[in-house]
Amino acid sequence: MAFVAFGSQAPTKEQGPSKTGRVALFLLLPGLFYLALFFITPLVSLIITSLKAPSATGAIGRYDLGLEFGNYVYAVTQYAPQIFRSFSFAVLATVIALAISYPIAYFIAVKSRNRPLLKGILLTLVVAPFFISFLLRTFAWKQIFSNDSLVVNVLKDIGIFGADSYIIGTNFAVVFGLVYNFIPFMTLPIYANLDRLDLSLVEAGSDLYASPSKTFRKITLPLSLPGVISGTLLTFIPISGDYVVASRDFLGGPDTAMIGNVVEANFLRIQDYPTASAISVMLMATIVVLVSAYVRRSGTDDLL
């Protein structure tokens, strides 16, 4: 874990290859087998599909093996707005989730440290949404924000909304839904990190002439960075590929489609498998590049 970078004592000496190494390798076998079967195989299949050409017979949904790199060019030019929107939404939702989650995590881990009951209740509240299905929760928000709902009517009555204003289908509704659904994934890693924060370090900061805000910026925040990194990754990556919240069946509209929705549409409706695969491969590659750049910049390589 990331804590290694901060918490550990002097590094222990590396053991040479020994019996333990062989046993460890043996224990790894089931995992390696699992990965090969359920991760590598679909990945290879996906890449092969992304390079397929339309069937010579012209049948819809039929494709032949090929090396059509043009599929990628087509996907990018055709779906540039959705790709851009996906990453914009993901960045925005991650930043908002961080702004909401950090204070929550700080309150639970630091301010409630000596109050186990309060801490337990708050943690349960953070996790509570998981008790209900992701789809149901998102659908519930669709009801709450629907055009004839109390929320929209009240907003119209007090004059914030015009007569033809609506929430469902807007960028706001989608980002709201994304933030809502992924807040626990941001809160829990930050909480886990702050829970181990040695408060005497904070006291030492104030003892050494740092004001509370300076102590937070110079000590608490840098020490909790591994938790923040884990949280942003656990939020940013799934949001980039999310296809539920932005879908027209849930909180999205015609102008809010993200990459996930494009992939879904191409696979399931248009049956354009090569384009859908090409987008998926690009999404994955982009996330890998972005995440490794981010983690490297943050100086927490130990996380990977």
Next chain:
Amino acid sequence: MATEFIARGQDLELKGIRKEFPGFVAVDNLDLKIPAGEFFALLGPSGCGKTTTLRMIAGLESPSKGEILLGGKDIAGMKPHERPVNTVFQNYALFPHMSVLENVAFGIRQRKLTEPLAKAEKALAMVELEHLAQRRPQQLSGGQQQRVALARALVNRPSLLLLDEPLGALDLKLRRQMQIELKAIQMEVGLTFLHVTHDQEEAMDMADTVAVMNQGHIEQLGAPEVLYDRPKTAFVAKFLGQSNMFIGKVTETNSETTSIEYKGKKITGLTKRSEKVTGVIAIGVRPEKTNFHETEPVSDPGLNILGPGEITDIRFTGVSNQYQIDIPGIGVMTVFAQNVGRSPVVELGAQVYVSWKIEHSFGLSDLPSGVEEDN
């Protein structure tokens, strides 16, 4: 040297300090004065309120009542980062995400003083760690971390340096070495040191003045040799080493001497070394002030003589032998005899008399618990 460096420490005065936590009083009406430049130790068992007192001076806890005066100015309402006080924490509290040098420079940087790194290097040189400046704290040994913590506090030239059991985590040998270094550094920089510890040897070894704390108040305050030689309460007598105690009614007292009767024997002390000269009092004597004799000593008004009794245990500690002598009708006494080749050589089971000079007795103001009383 730049003007921001205070040449010497400042006086610290606590007036009627009280600290209540939900359910108990940690510090009760504490008055204390520490002159500038002194090495002062606050000594007591865990839970006596000494760390709470230190944390109130540092500003990490706020007193329920009372004043904290530093150089005559009340700092009780000031935030910790506004106080010209620095602390060496018990667990050192070094910042793990910064190099040793950055740790030491932290306080200087926060106060926006000039040349933080140069000053930090100088402070590290003082604790002989300049070669480890670029390491991370967790790569250092316990003793080295302790020195970094000391340098990090001293570099700020605080009016008052607080040490919260800073040597507690070190092994005995390193602790003794650090005690000597700490004392030397204090003499060199001339700052006021307030050292909190539960180790009586450490307190007596290093401090100019020791205050013994018990249950939120100060039992006795004074130079280490005075506290040891003339404890005023049973708690101080017991906390600072061993003693033989006798409780009995005062049978005679005059301006010179005061005597009690303990199980039919007269035990005498000097009146000026007695806190109380009426009613039932406790008289004690340190084991190394007592001697034993194989034949009965000649009766002398200047001597307390007890015995004969049997030697039931001999413990060799290097510099001295510790004897347990069971005197019928009196109880077990402890006698320390130095291994200087002069003491009589006795064996287990030998019958001996115990004596000590009456001027080595001390009379306490209260009665020790757990010692048999003779009425």
